[in-house]
Amino acid sequence: MTRSERALCVSTSTQTRGGIATYVRMMQDTELWSRWQMRQIVTHRDGSAAAKILAFASGFGRFTVELLVRRPDVVHLHMSSYGSFVRKALMFWTARVVGVPSIVHVHGSEFDVFHDRLPPPLQAVVRATFTHASAVVALGDRWAARLAVIAPAAHVTTVPNGVRVPGLPVDAREGGLHVVFLGEIGERKGAFTLVEAWAKLAAEPHLLADAHLTLAGDRGGDRATALAVARDVADSVEVRSWLSPAGVDDLLAGADVFVLPSRSEGQPMALLEAMAHGMCVIATDVGGIPEMIDDGRSGLLIPPDDVEALGAALRRVLGDADLRSALGRAARERVLADFDLDVVWRRFDALYRDASRA
Template sequence: MTRSRPRILWVSTSPDTRGGIGSYVRTMRSTRLWRDWDVRHVTTHRNGSGISKVATFGAGLARFGAALVRRPDAVHVHTASYGSFARKAVVTWVARAARVPVVLHVHGGEFVRFHDRCPAPVQALIRATLHTADTVVALGDRWAERLADVAPRARILVVPNGVRLPENPRPTDRDPGVHVVAVGDVSDAKGTFVLLDAWAKLTAELPPGSARLTVAGAGEVDRARTAVTDLGIGDSVEVTGWIRPGAVAGLFASADVLALPSRAEGQPMAVLEAMAHGLAVVATDVGGIPDLVGADQGILVPRDDPEALTAALRVVVTDDARRTAMGEAGVAAVRERFDVDVVAGRLDALYRRVTGRVPTGIDDGAPAEPLVLTIVLDRTGFGGAEIVLLETVRHLDPTRMRARLVCLRDGGALADDFRAAGIEVEVLERNGRYDLSTLPKLVAGLRRSRTDAVLVTHHHRASLLLGRIAARLTGAASLVAVHNMDLVAQGGRCLPRTTVETLALSQALVLLSPSQGEYLHREEGVGSRPWRRTREAVVRNGITIGPAPSADDRAWARSELGLADTDEVVMIVARLYPEKAHEVLFSAIAELVPSRPRLKLVVVGDGARRPELEALTERLGISGITTFTGVRRDVRRLLPAVDVSALSSTHEAAPLVLLEAMAAAKPIVSTDCGAVRDLVTDGTDGHLVPIGDHTAMADRIGRILADPALRDAMGAAAYAHAVREHRIETTSDDLTTLVEELSADPRPREHTR
């Protein structure tokens, strides 16, 4: 059903303002939060003179009042300390007087100190303001505890700051020497002058040119430049003054270390942005910084301690291996906990709870339960769809949704993997097609677990039927997930006709890509009649993505496969089944052999065609350069050995193996089938060729092998594409959001929680 987007009113400093809140607003604007919700922004502060600040607040307050007349669903107020809190307290009380829910987001690193320095009447006002908000957002666990000391009855929720990971890997052609950067106001509060003193001590010990420091920010710039001259460190220090926000990313891309020896902080965006770029962090252990930076990501020192700061800088400047490891750990931490899309999902769930649109399980102190999703399969198999399901439920936010698995027949190949991930697995031991006990047992399990939604997949036909019926009987929402396409051309179908004819009885059709939906409409009749329609939602396949492989990863993989460093390696990972059309790739390799004497082919997978395909390599004269590995569960560790990842299938959906190759920064050459075009941008991430065209495949593989620069550029683009669109955390969040929305659908349901 179609609904207008609920409106959220953001109130903060201008997004163009220097500092963390402005950076936060700019970052969140790029997320789905601003697409899924009608977010309007009101500016109540911007940099400038005192008069201009008063004028900005007055104009902002007037716009805020006008916006309240149009009844937003909630107001999200971003505050720091001192004057910022005074302005936002006015906004908060006006919103509460208008009976509009308020989310009060506390960013300031000195907030508790600000409270403690105020006289008792002002402290009472601060406490009352925090208490009146529907939710107070703290940036980390430490700040939540301190805010609870200030306002014991406040409803406090921890939502960390978020940052977007760079799309491209770090450049390798950077200037020599270790580059340390300090980004933020140039002031005593940010520890700028303690840093310059420490730098003078450090560089006196180092060879000339081995390290350089860039201090970027507004504030006491002239004082800093004078200090650089007085300390005699002008050869290794540049004080740039303020740089525009868009240039900060470029500065981080050229750097190795962030230094932030502040006296007070909240949860500084500069630290998150630096970690996202793979920088080691040296900072003071103040405010919310310890919630961001552990021993793996950097070194924390006491405030105003130049000796400790010098020692920490000495470690990250002189120990290349440790500095690199810290940078990699920082990227991993951002990806897991601080990625902007993960944070946006937390705010999305908060908004749904505050506005009453969708019940959520976020732990804000209220006795709320996570939603329950039951996956119903005939049995688990070691296929791409089941592996994606396993990884998706493994990465669910347990405060929002938990999953359980029901296997109708037996557990199958992955049941123990689901159990190891903490997923409840129930096996019904169905005995044949006419086992009438299966449906009652399934219904009883759904009721016992208080299931909110049932997910079934198109290729498990018994569960596709019985799972939907059981969901209907218990009042749970039912979701039909489709993991294939283009089967009509092969004489089959993805969805049975009975499923299409009753699709309106399900609440959602879960697709891997837009083109898959187009196929189902065009070829299988989905949507052509009212009873064949339901909500269609794209939940893209995702995988766990780490740093791009290193030279050591490549060396290990080549050694494992018995390959030389100079070999040109093409790999295909696919079951040895007819639809994978290995003969097309094999013929392409045979065409390339005369011009590429170091060419090697690695075939990962097994199946009924193995004897036939081994014989084919003999006939084509490529048996000596071809390795059949059989099934390998360490494909991700083997992919760094590859120069080109190939796939020659006649039909696919969104093959997981291509995502894994992209996450390994490998260019793709694939047949243009199924939803592959939604994964691979032809000419950017790799090449697409017509189905069955071995000559075109040989040509595209040859082009990449002949041009190492092209190979590396396509690999980098593939990696950036995977990071941007196919992280498993995004898949899990999208599925959770879909179930939340379906659970909020006001259609009559027998089962209520």
């Protein structure tokens, strides 16, 4: 390794809540981080508006010093929509002024919607940022096609999210059937649709007699609890706050079914983690999810906002242990084949080398 192989990772804090933080934490444990003497620049963290402004101001100052003093070979910008795009675009153009190439990694589940709502001058900024990036990383072919429409001249490439695959899961879990939801408890992730579907299953006591549902996440926990009470399923529904990475591992290791009925997604890390644990998964046919799940083989896909379809999918897997096992095994095999972190970091190593040689 030469001394010149240096990179900057610009992202939210790894202590924030969400998929980007999870992804960066995992990448920190790969050889990519040491091979490129990677340093992280934090531009966002959870907290008050003042704390967020301070995080960006501090991060931008450190970023400028790193560019001028340490002179990295490549900058890796983890970007979402709205404020995240504004922050990363400012840093992208700063790096470009001093001649450091940048890779733009787009995570936002609604980035195309965000772009289309911008006035034409700001759409031009998005297009120029993508066009002048060494590479624009999309989380799947569907997202790559959408980003290519935004910036036809950009070098858009696909690199999936990656996860560490744990040891072989235990085939038989004790304590009854356990269904899990992880993420922001709100409308976009379909959390309330899940509670409504669960309540419909309550009319079939044999299904829920030995099953319980856990929703773990932030924001809408009180509303989910109130809905469970109103639908008379509070005895079988537990609502928990946001979990630490260790807490997520423990929850997934002891669960049977993972459900993510989102309205929009990029390539959700929580879903990948559940698949890596060999869980039976149910998710919606949105964003990059269909490229993760082969419907009927490695999971079940349903339309968003469809209580009946979600209820039917839950009914199928709760009542069929062989189906749960088969879907879980295939999900784990899919992760091992296409989403293993050891494969993904090597893709970025190649992108860094291409950018630094250009």
